[in-house]
Amino acid sequence: MQITVTVNGVTYTHDVEPRLLLVHYLRDVLNLTGTHIGCDTSQCGACTILLNGKAVKSCTVFAVQADGAEITTIEGLARDGQLHPVQEGFWEKHGLQCGYCTPGMIMTAVDFLQRNPNPTEEEIRHAIEGNLCRCTGYQNIVRAIQYAAEKMRSGS
Amino acid sequence: MAVTKLFGAPIKRREDPRLITGRGNFTDHIRLPGTLVMAIKRSPHAHARIVRIDTSKARVMRGVVAVYTGQDLIDKLAPVPCAWLVPDSDLKVPTYRAVAVDKVRYVGDAVAVVVAEDRYVAQDALEAIEVEYEPLPAVVDQEKALEAGAPQLYEEVPNNLAFHWKLHSGDFDAAWKEAEVRLSRRLINHRLIPTAMEPRGALAAYNPGTGELTIWCTSQNPHIHRLLLSAVTGLPETRIRVIATDVGGGFGSKIPMYAGEMIAAALSRDLGRPIKWIETRQENYVATIHGRDHVQYVDIAAQRDGTITGVRVRAYANLGAYLSTAAPGIPTWLFGLMLQGPYAIPVIHCDVFGVLTNTTPTDAYRGAGRPEATYLLERMVDLLARELRMDPVEIRRKNFIPKDRFPYTAPSGLVYDSGDYEATLNRALELVDYDNLRHQQAELRQQGRYIGIGFSTYVEVCGLAPSQAAGAMGFQGGLWESAIVRVHPTGKVTVFTGSNPHGQGEETTFAQLVADELGVPFEDVEVIHGDTEMVPFGMGTYGSRSTAVGGAALVAACRKVKEKAQRIAAHLLEVAPEDVVFENGRFFVKGAPDRGMTIQEVALQAYLAWKLPRDIEPGLEATHFWDPTNNTFPFGCHICVVEVDPETGKVTFLQYVAVDDVGNVINPMIVDGQVHGGIAQGLAQAVYEYAAYDANGQLLSASLMDYAIPKASMLPSFSVDRTVTPTPVNPMGVKGAGETGTIASTPAVVNAVIDALAPFGIEHIDIPLTPERIWRAVLERSR
Numbered sequence: 029m030q031i032t033v034t035v036n037g038v039t040y041t042h043d044v045e046p047r048l049l050l051v052h053y054l055r056d057v058l059n060l061t062g063t064h065i066g067c068d069t070s071q072c073g074a075c076t077i078l079l080n081g082k083a084v085k086s087c088t089v090f091a092v093q094a095d096g097a098e099i100t101t102i103e104g105l106a107r108d109g110q111l112h113p114v115q116e117g118f119w120e121k122h123g124l125q126c127g128y129c130t131p132g133m134i135m136t137a138v139d140f141l142q143r144n145p146n147p148t149e150e151e152i153r154h155a156i157e158g159n160l161c162r163c164t165g166y167q168n169i170v171r172a173i174q175y176a177a178e179k180m181r182s183g184s
Numbered sequence: 185m186a187v188t189k190l191f192g193a194p195i196k197r198r199e200d201p202r203l204i205t206g207r208g209n210f211t212d213h214i215r216l217p218g219t220l221v222m223a224i225k226r227s228p229h230a231h232a233r234i235v236r237i238d239t240s241k242a243r244v245m246r247g248v249v250a251v252y253t254g255q256d257l258i259d260k261l262a263p264v265p266c267a268w269l270v271p272d273s274d275l276k277v278p279t280y281r282a283v284a285v286d287k288v289r290y291v292g293d294a295v296a297v298v299v300a301e302d303r304y305v306a307q308d309a310l311e312a313i314e315v316e317y318e319p320l321p322a323v324v325d326q327e328k329a330l331e332a333g334a335p336q337l338y339e340e341v342p343n344n345l346a347f348h349w350k351l352h353s354g355d356f357d358a359a360w361k362e363a364e365v366r367l368s369r370r371l372i373n374h375r376l377i378p379t380a381m382e383p384r385g386a387l388a389a390y391n392p393g394t395g396e397l398t399i400w401c402t403s404q405n406p407h408i409h410r411l412l413l414s415a416v417t418g419l420p421e422t423r424i425r426v427i428a429t430d431v432g433g434g435f436g437s438k439i440p441m442y443a444g445e446m447i448a449a450a451l452s453r454d455l456g457r458p459i460k461w462i463e464t465r466q467e468n469y470v471a472t473i474h475g476r477d478h479v480q481y482v483d484i485a486a487q488r489d490g491t492i493t494g495v496r497v498r499a500y501a502n503l504g505a506y507l508s509t510a511a512p513g514i515p516t517w518l519f520g521l522m523l524q525g526p527y528a529i530p531v532i533h534c535d536v537f538g539v540l541t542n543t544t545p546t547d548a549y550r551g552a553g554r555p556e557a558t559y560l561l562e563r564m565v566d567l568l569a570r571e572l573r574m575d576p577v578e579i580r581r582k583n584f585i586p587k588d589r590f591p592y593t594a595p596s597g598l599v600y601d602s603g604d605y606e607a608t609l610n611r612a613l614e615l616v617d618y619d620n621l622r623h624q625q626a627e628l629r630q631q632g633r634y635i636g637i638g639f640s641t642y643v644e645v646c647g648l649a650p651s652q653a654a655g656a657m658g659f660q661g662g663l664w665e666s667a668i669v670r671v672h673p674t675g676k677v678t679v680f681t682g683s684n685p686h687g688q689g690e691e692t693t694f695a696q697l698v699a700d701e702l703g704v705p706f707e708d709v710e711v712i713h714g715d716t717e718m719v720p721f722g723m724g725t726y727g728s729r730s731t732a733v734g735g736a737a738l739v740a741a742c743r744k745v746k747e748k749a750q751r752i753a754a755h756l757l758e759v760a761p762e763d764v765v766f767e768n769g770r771f772f773v774k775g776a777p778d779r780g781m782t783i784q785e786v787a788l789q790a791y792l793a794w795k796l797p798r799d800i801e802p803g804l805e806a807t808h809f810w811d812p813t814n815n816t817f818p819f820g821c822h823i824c825v826v827e828v829d830p831e832t833g834k835v836t837f838l839q840y841v842a843v844d845d846v847g848n849v850i851n852p853m854i855v856d857g858q859v860h861g862g863i864a865q866g867l868a869q870a871v872y873e874y875a876a877y878d879a880n881g882q883l884l885s886a887s888l889m890d891y892a893i894p895k896a897s898m899l900p901s902f903s904v905d906r907t908v909t910p911t912p913v914n915p916m917g918v919k920g921a922g923e924t925g926t927i928a929s930t931p932a933v934v935n936a937v938i939d940a941l942a943p944f945g946i947e948h949i950d951i952p953l954t955p956e957r958i959w960r961a962v963l964e965r966s967r
């Protein structure tokens with residue numbers, strides 16, 4: 029089946045098998061390997077991307093379902109060499125260790141802060157429940173998201 | 185040039201820019217033209233004879249390139265190796281085929297392999313392979329496996345007993361006879377699944393033209409993997425290149441040599457094409473190692489005043505169906521040697537039985553042996569305090585090795601390097617405001633609310649070393665680390681380390697160390713690791729040893745570089761080397777600070793070599809293999825405060841304070857992060873995680889849905905503090921921080937929950953303390 033998608037501002041048209049998962053399309057067809065795969069049951073969130081502006085686990089979507097969609101992956105988040113405040117927060121607050129969960133975690137946080145610009149710690153912990161991190165114990169991820177929230181509020 | 189000291193500075197990690205922008209270099213990201221995908225068919229039975237395998241349907245499927253059974257691979261691959269051959273234990277190492285030949289021995293054992301053009305076809309082909317099994321009775325429990333009449337995994341391992349290891353120090357019988365108080369318990373330290381977020385995998389590319397194999401794989405120790413791959417494939421070490429630059433967490437699970445990586449290497453050689461194999465999470469759960477899984481019988485001898493006079497342990501360690509690479513060493517040396525903990529216990533008597541069962545093989549999981557020892561001891565100390573009606577703080581103080589007794593020779597034979605155990609306890613008590621907390625607890629109990637305060641005062645052994653000890657313990661390798669420091673003509677520096685950090689941040693900490701040593705800017709230091717073609721033979725990252733051992737190797741190499749640079753500078757400045765001083769990256773004449781040159785200027789001269797005397801070689805670099813004289817022994821005190829709802833069994837975390845002493849700290853931000861992550865894993869063992877098998881050997885918790893690694897909402901924030909007692913073992917005085925959190929936290933949490941439940945007369949509940957277990961315990965006592 030033919031699909032047309034816009035990923036990080038670039039429009040692509042490809043023939044894909046109907047069963048091809050979006051995450052495999054991004055990684056194997058577009059070579060955007062920043063979107064990771066950590067499970068086969070849609071639990072880990074490593075594959076999270078923005079699909080039409082909303083955080084979605086790209087292992088739960090077929091590529092054909094994304095036909096016509098606008099997608100942002102971790103590679104497309106920084107603009108003109110300027111890190112997104114969430115990326116900056118993860119760097120500043122040591123929100124990552126091995127970095128495997130990080131792209132998905134960041135995409136989830138970007139979506140969340142759009143909806144809740146001034147979250148409590150509890151709200152943050154709840155918002156990232158669908159993203160698993162085995163390294164950090166989450167404490168510095170929470171701080172990273174708090175940092176980004178503050179930066180985004182003072183920036184707008 | 186103003187050079188600030190970087191040792192001790194919370195510098196942001198240089199690993200991060202690539203990782204937060206999706207430009208990491210993980211194994212599954214590597215693409216090579218013509219790559220084929222490999223998938224493994226695994227046994228659904230825990231124990232069965234393979235009667236027949238029919239691959240004919242799979243072979244003819246479109247896009248399938250090849251299908252292999254165990255029989256097809258016998259000549260292509262030697263068995264999966266075991267590399268920790270514990271002596272004096274009657275160790276038996278049964279044959280571990282990468283793909284099973286006659287029998288499968290656990291759910292997840294490989295039975296056939298498919299190679300196909302893409303991953304979807306490979307999955308379809310797996311389904312098309314028909315395997316006929318004759319199921320055999322299975323045994324999952326290590327104590328049952330030793331009973332007469334139990335199913336036997338191997339003819340050559342009678343009673344499924346792989347080894348019996350002993351450590352008897354002092355006369356326990358006498359201690360027991362003379363004891364005023366005797367305490368005996370059966371404790372379970374259950375099985376866990378490491379669950380690194382990046383599954384294991386490999387991309388193996390054999391070039392038939394050159395005879396060289398390049399393999400990208402998820403490895404904590406690339407050189408060890410190269411050595412073992414050479415042994416199993418027959419390719420010379422010099423023709424194998426292992427690359428593992430970014431690895432998505434390991435926690436021990438990426439140390440061993442596994443079937444998957446071996447098969448990928450052999451098949452790439454067989455087919456002459458690159459082969460990629462990436463395990464699914466489900467495969468990760470059944471076919472990557474598990475950890476812990478002890479049943480322990482413990483006897484404690486003590487005096488009425490709380491002094492512990494002896495510990496006796498009989499432990500049954502579940503090794504799973506085969507011996508994984510380091511498996512025999514974990515429940516023996518890394519467990520038994522630490523049984524005295526931070527206490528001046530004079531007598532240790534330990535017997536460990538290593539048992540084979542129809543389960544996934546076990547090996548090193550974060551802490552590896554020390555959590556099993558620490559939980560045992562900290563739980564028993566609390567039980568003893570309860571028995572004697574002593575405060576858990578007082579009994580610990582009573583037994584601590586006093587700070588003036590270091591270096592301290594423990595009855596197990598280890599020599600503890602340095603310590604001040606009471607200092608960490610005192611600091612932690614202060615942070616939680618202990619006296620006040622006990623008052624609060626009493627008041628709340630009046631209102632029917634149950635809070636508990638749990639302690640864990642621990643010491644652990646890390647920086648695993650030295651090589652002589654490794655040899656005596658039967659570890660088939662040395663325990664040193666390698667480093668090269670190369671100063672380029674421009675004065676920029678590249679360092680190569682045999683450690684292979686995969687989340688621990690040593691690209692940053694090592695650059696801090698080197699920049700300080702050489703007096704060059706942090707930005708001018710590149711740290712290279714994880715490629716056997718670039719780095720000298722190295723032992724890798726595990727056992728919290730990278731900074732203590734790998735860092736020391738770098739510092740030693742830097743000092744060699746400086747010594748040479750100093751000789752060059754002296755020659756150029758026309759003074760004797762003794763008359764040259766080095767400070768902040770500059771060599772100058774003693775007493776005449778303006779007569780000098782920077783290390784960068786010296787480097788240029790070293791490469792130009794126009795003015796070097798004949799006895800100084802051109803170039804400026806040095807190699808060092810650092811073999812420490814001893815291990816290091818971090819310690820600390822963790823206090824956990826919980827509230828337990830006896831109606832539902834729910835545990836709420838109110839406070840968690842960790843005061844650790846890991847010696848000097850190079851980057852406190854990174855050490856804090858290690859402590860957080862470590863606590864999370866140990867806390868999860870206490871209340872959430874559990875690798876559950878049914879009696880037939882089916883792993884019930886075989887997905888992220890069923891195995892409860894904590895989510896953000898399941899954890900509290902941790903307050904982390906430190907005392908600093910440097911170690912004399914390395915020039916930096918650093919000990920190691922990767923595992924302290926995991927080792928300390930399980931007993932702190934469990935002791936807190938049990939303390940909360942004291943009014944119900946509950947003394948002990950086996951971990952994990954799930955709401956159901958707590959609720960049942962309360963119910964039983966209230967009947």
Ligand code: FES
Nearest residue numbers: 067070072073087
């Ligand atoms: S890969 Fe785990 S949720 Fe998508």
Ligand code: FES
Nearest residue numbers: 125129161162163
């Ligand atoms: S940083 Fe390793 S899984 Fe989150």
